[in-house]
Amino acid sequence: MSTVTKIMRPSGMTTKTLKSSCRTISTSCRSTLVRVQSTTAQRQTRTLHSATSWASAAAAALKRTYLPPESSTPANGAPTARSQDLPVSRIDERKVVVGFDIGEWAKFHHVWLRDHCRCPECFHPVTKQRLLNTFDIPPDIKPAKVESKPDGLEVHWPSSIPHTSFYPWDWLRRHSYDPPLPRHESSSEEILWCSKIQQAPPTVSYEEVMSPDERGLYKWLTNVDKFGFSFVSGVPATTEATEELSTQIGFSRETQYGKFWDFTADLARGDTAYTNLALGAHTDNTYFTDPCGLQLFHLLEHTGGTGGATLLVDGFYVASILKELYPKAYDTLSRIGVPAHAAGEPGSVYTLFPVTGYPILRHHGDELVQVRWNNDDRSTMDHLTASEMDEWYDAIRLWHKLLTSADSEYWVQLSPGTAVVVNNHRVLHGRSAFTGKRRLCGAYIGLDEYRSKLAVLKERFSDQDPASLSAVILPPKERSVWSPLL
Numbered sequence: 001m002s003t004v005t006k007i008m009r010p011s012g013m014t015t016k017t018l019k020s021s022c023r024t025i026s027t028s029c030r031s032t033l034v035r036v037q038s039t040t041a042q043r044q045t046r047t048l049h050s051a052t053s054w055a056s057a058a059a060a061a062l063k064r065t066y067l068p069p070e071s072s073t074p075a076n077g078a079p080t081a082r083s084q085d086l087p088v089s090r091i092d093e094r095k096v097v098v099g100f101d102i103g104e105w106a107k108f109h110h111v112w113l114r115d116h117c118r119c120p121e122c123f124h125p126v127t128k129q130r131l132l133n134t135f136d137i138p139p140d141i142k143p144a145k146v147e148s149k150p151d152g153l154e155v156h157w158p159s160s161i162p163h164t165s166f167y168p169w170d171w172l173r174r175h176s177y178d179p180p181l182p183r184h185e186s187s188s189e190e191i192l193w194c195s196k197i198q199q200a201p202p203t204v205s206y207e208e209v210m211s212p213d214e215r216g217l218y219k220w221l222t223n224v225d226k227f228g229f230s231f232v233s234g235v236p237a238t239t240e241a242t243e244e245l246s247t248q249i250g251f252s253r254e255t256q257y258g259k260f261w262d263f264t265a266d267l268a269r270g271d272t273a274y275t276n277l278a279l280g281a282h283t284d285n286t287y288f289t290d291p292c293g294l295q296l297f298h299l300l301e302h303t304g305g306t307g308g309a310t311l312l313v314d315g316f317y318v319a320s321i322l323k324e325l326y327p328k329a330y331d332t333l334s335r336i337g338v339p340a341h342a343a344g345e346p347g348s349v350y351t352l353f354p355v356t357g358y359p360i361l362r363h364h365g366d367e368l369v370q371v372r373w374n375n376d377d378r379s380t381m382d383h384l385t386a387s388e389m390d391e392w393y394d395a396i397r398l399w400h401k402l403l404t405s406a407d408s409e410y411w412v413q414l415s416p417g418t419a420v421v422v423n424n425h426r427v428l429h430g431r432s433a434f435t436g437k438r439r440l441c442g443a444y445i446g447l448d449e450y451r452s453k454l455a456v457l458k459e460r461f462s463d464q465d466p467a468s469l470s471a472v473i474l475p476p477k478e479r480s481v482w483s484p485l486l
């Protein structure tokens with residue numbers, strides 16, 4: 001799955017222009033970036049399949065174009081006959097070759113195919129766990145026969161270890177690796193945002209979210225999936241209602257601050273969150289190996305004072321600007337680890353292992369998957385060379401400049417009744433200093449719990465637009481052993 005980050009520049013702006021305009025960014029959001037997790041090529045149009053049916057001679061000629069040239073050793077078994085427009089398959093010395101389309105073929109190791117059999121004997125139909133012992137498979141196993149069936153490839157293993165396996169075409173194609181064929185899954189879209197998001201912040205109503213059909217919950221989490229945060233309006237201003245709201249997503253993540261927090265500026269816990277100081281844009285739990293996934297906040301009260309506005313910044317948006325304008329700094333922040341600690345509680349002291357910590361920008365391949373930034377919770381930087389130290393400070397200064405620009409910052413004054421959930425791996429949060437009595441409640445939710453709930457809701461509603469889901473309560477769909485998730 002590749003990720004494409006596109007910067008839709010105001011017309012006529014070139015990168016050079018961009019640099020100058022970015023440095024003088026005032027209020028206008030420089031651009032809207034749409035980061036689309038998309039497949040690479042679109043499926044080639046099956047021009048041939050729409051053509052008239054083939055004469056056997058033509059089909060024979062085509063088989064050659066469907067499949068790569070035969071391996072040096074003669075293949076055992078001619079390609080299965082192509083009929084009713086089915087993919088073709090052939091047994092080579094160590095792999096089965098499947099021709100899905102003109103020029104779209106992939107090879108699968110014999111041992112891989114046997115190892116991935118998902119019949120009830122090899123793969124538990126209920127628990128979706130593997131039952132087959134991989135290490136009982138002879139390393140030189142080879143199918144006796146392969147057959148192209150309407151729904152998939154049927155493989156007959158040799159009579160010495162009799163077994164028949166079946167692999168749906170779509171599943172085989174999705175898991176192709178030699179070579180990996182372009183994926184055709186619908187793209188899931190991440191929308192990077194700047195301060196302009198204030199015009200239409202992603203919001204769902206409490207009533208929708210709490211609806212038993214889970215339609216509103218799907219809408220809420222789809223917002224978080226796209227924007228990295230979402231408000232929930234109309235939440236009763238109580239800890240009970242807020243806790244019930246957070247458990248709609250999943251069980252909360254307990255930490256040294258408790259399972260569900262109800263906090264104010266009384267230093268009840270050893271952290272500046274429990275003061276009235278301003279907190280710059282940060283992500284939480286930088287001192288944990290695995291920072292929490294979601295963070296839910298609900299302002300329950302603010303009386304007798306001012307300030308206490310909430311700050312949200314899209315870390316992926318800011319990172320994309322840093323990458324565009326200062327690629328060297330982007331690389332530095334993607335490489336150099338930052339140590340962190342939480343040492344304000346007498347009964348606990350959290351530090352990172354390895355002690356040199358993790359980079360501010362974490363990637364999976366080329367894709368940015370996490371922003372980890374809290375300059376207040378940072379420990380001592382002592383693992384860099386002198387020149388790296390200069391490089392790192394230069395880089396975080398550029399990062400800070402972009403992070404705190406009017407273009408990036410979205411300030412909002414929360415009020416009782418409106419909760420907000422942020423993806424702590426992407427969106428940074430903070431607050432302005434305040435006076436008076438200010439009380440918030442909320443919870444952390446693990447990234448895996450959030451992703452699991454979203455995946456279940458996608459299974460249930462995937463073919464419907466969350467915005468237009470009917471109020472009908474859909475029963476949970478039976479999860480197939482061929483689910484694209486497994």
Ligand SMILES: C[N+](C)(C)CCCC[C@H](N)C(=O)O
Nearest residue numbers: 257261271273283284285374
């Ligand atoms: C529990 N509550 C969210 C109120 C505060 C947590 C402390 C925040 C900490 N400085 C961090 O950045 O992780």
Ligand SMILES: O=C(O)CCC(=O)C(=O)O
Nearest residue numbers: 273279284310429430431
């Ligand atoms: O008080 C707030 O609005 C946010 C506090 C905060 O940043 C945190 O608890 O992580």
